[in-house]
Amino acid sequence: MKKIYLDYNILVLLMSGNERCLEDLIYSIDRTKFQIVYSPAHIEEMAVSTERNNYPIEKTKEKLAFLSVLTNNTEILPFRRNDVRIIEDLGAYLCEEHPESCYTRVSENYNNNDLAEKIEEEFLDEATERNIHDNNPIVMNNINPEAVLSEPIYDHQTKEEIFMSLLSLRKYNKDQVRELMGVSSNLQKFTFPLIKKDYQVIETAMQIVFNKLEEIRYRPEKKKNFRSRLHDVSHAIYAAYCDYFITEDSKLFDKTKAAYAYLKQETTVTNIEGLRSIVSN
Known part of the structure; x- marks a missing residue:
């Protein structure tokens, strides 16, 4: 199954509820062929608002619940943990964990x-x-x-x-x-x-x-x-x-392509329109 990684800016657009075309695209993805995943980096970005900007924790929990449904609790972790179910060892670990559990760890150690x-x-x-x-x-x-x-x-x-x-x-x-x-x-x-x-x-x-x-x-x-x-x-x-990294950040798009090319990594870097083409084929 192909793994899709959405940049946080895509998640923000989705969670806004104002991007009907994007929502239609994401929810039309064949989940027998593609799996959307999240990582601690997404959780860190959510934690910034709560820890730095006094964003209500109740609203953050709503985002975590949204992410849970979107990814079916499928996460990439850098190291093996005994308290989560390992799906696949990729070098990093594809795991099953509710985003709220990851958020608890991030929040507890945010001062780092x-x-x-x-x-x-x-x-x-x-x-x-x-x-x-x-x-x-x-x-x-x-x-x-x-x-x-x-x-x-x-x-x-x-x-x-x-x-x-x-x-x-x-x-x-x-x-x-x-x-x-x-x-x-x-x-x-x-x-x-x-x-x-x-x-x-x-x-x-x-x-x-x-x-x-x-x-x-x-x-x-x-x-x-x-x-x-x-x-x-x-x-x-x-x-x-x-397999795919989706971002609408043009700087990150170009720099990630440069980094992947240098390390000869074949992950496809594309944008929303590129994703539309990928999932429709």
Whole structure:
């Protein structure tokens, strides 16, 4: 069964109740062929409103109930848990869990986001101020996303950063990292299909690739968008374990295509109209 991952902006449109055409499309999907899934990244975005903006918890529970019905409680989790039913081991885990249970964990540990958000804000500030490659975003944004990291200097820097970050995980020694990444001058061996069984490796690689895209000023984010970018990268990581990633965010669309192309991941990135074509065939 093909797995569909909806970006949070699609969920917001659905939950608004004002997008009849979108609702008709989503509820016409043949659930014997396609499964819509959610992830902790969706729950984190719901928690932002409640934890940061005093959004009523009763309204959040309504969203969680909506998500439960939409996905039939089908979730992608980064690590195995003993208190949920595992459907499939994808490297990440396809599970059955009510979104409210996931929300409880997210809410209980929400203060952990303070550091992550601070790091993200500082990174965006530095990427904007330093512009280490002296690139013009207007020029960079015209590059095909699937080719934007093919420039040798970007490719080399990205590999070096991935190498050092994998060492910092303290799960692999230098020889193991070299073997994982391949000994050639490109990432022929370091591809999603070969490393997907280790979620931490995928998470690390994807984060670095997205950071490199910011540093080279490809579809860059403003500093004030640090929180949304943090969630965007999380969505792209979880969606990589699915067959389709659906988003109406043009920046995320292009950057995710660039990241997937670099790691040779075959998840299809498309928009609502693309989804319409997919499910009608």
